[in-house]
Amino acid sequence: MHADVQSFAVAHLLRRPAARRVGGFVAGFDPATTSPYVNYATPVPGAEPTDAEVADLITAFRTRGLTPRLEFAPDAAPQVEPALRRAGFRTEAVHDYLVCTPATLTVPTASAEPGASPEPGGPRGRVRVEAPVSEDDYVAIDTALAEAFGGEWAPSPEGAARLRRTEEGGGAVRFVRAEDGSCAGGALCSAPAEGTAELAGVGTLPAYRGRGIAAAVTANLAGTLFARGARTVWLEYSGEGSRRVYERVGFRPGGTRLYLTHEG
Structure with a gap:
């Protein structure tokens, strides 16, 4: 399920008005707001970003006056978190998620x-x-x-x-x-x-x-x-x-x- 949720996150951010691909990441930018809950990035499943790609991602946010921020399922891209930590990213939150199917819906x-x-x-x-x-x-x-x-x-x-x-x-x-x-x-x-x-x-x-x-x-x-x-x-x-x-x-x-x- 991790891969499904992460694939969804990529497709969802690509719907943003000013979405941009940066290396193994997709940044979903919306010029109508500076909200960090709208403007954030996520890695493609299985991404193995280089330090240069992470630096480019940070620049993509900074040039827009935004705080670099990511949301993702770490199990779908295990190499991403270490690369982000090396660049100075810190934990904002860790959330569990729940899944419903037609068979379980009550x-x-x-x-x-x-x-x-x-x-x-x-x-x-x-x-x-x-x-x-x-x-x-x-x-x-x-x-x-x-x-x-x-x-x-x-x-x-x-x-x-x-x-x-x-x-x-x-x-x-x-x-x-x-x-x-x-x-x-x-x-x-x-x-x-x-x-x-x-x-x-x-x-x-x-x-x-x-x-x-x-x-x-x-x-x-x-x-x-x-x-x-x-x-x-x-x-x-x-x-x-x-x-x-x-x-x-x-x-x-x-x-x-x-x-x-x-x-x-």
Whole structure:
């Protein structure tokens, strides 16, 4: 599975507006933002980069005023981490990832169909998952996810536009409405590549947590991508609580991803 996830990472970054190949790496640049979570690089599976290639990669980031940063599954390219360490890259994070298949997907009882699943103010077991249809929906989702993740990024027109591009580019964005018509929680899933797709950004506003929203949205997105031909869907989790949510809907241990940055 490591090779599938790493092959996906390469294909996904090549979709960036200013993607660039540097030796055995692909750097996914987006001129619309300086966010390190959007602008990063990854190695091709099996890459064996030279020190010169790593130096070129660092330069590609620096000339754009960006911090050199990589995300990758180290087991898919064992020679990459040592080369990056020699150049001064340091660990930002290590995340485990989980994988779901059509055979393991377990849809919450009230969401047996993608799109129907506990309305935030309603009785337990009645979530309704929706796809965004208006610009207001995309803005509401971007705003809610920014708050759900503790303000790690600010909501913005660019953020809403990226959500729209995900939905219109073969991926999917799903959310649950709050009582006032805004977003109580949501997530997104990339378009498939190399037979798999990444599910990310699962977030619920604090006032709506514990109502099954994350599980409903996650199951809905996985089911949607399976219906579009993906063989697997994978995601990273941030703690044991979220891991239990994902495991309840059919995600199983897949491997580890490494995040490295260069601050020099």
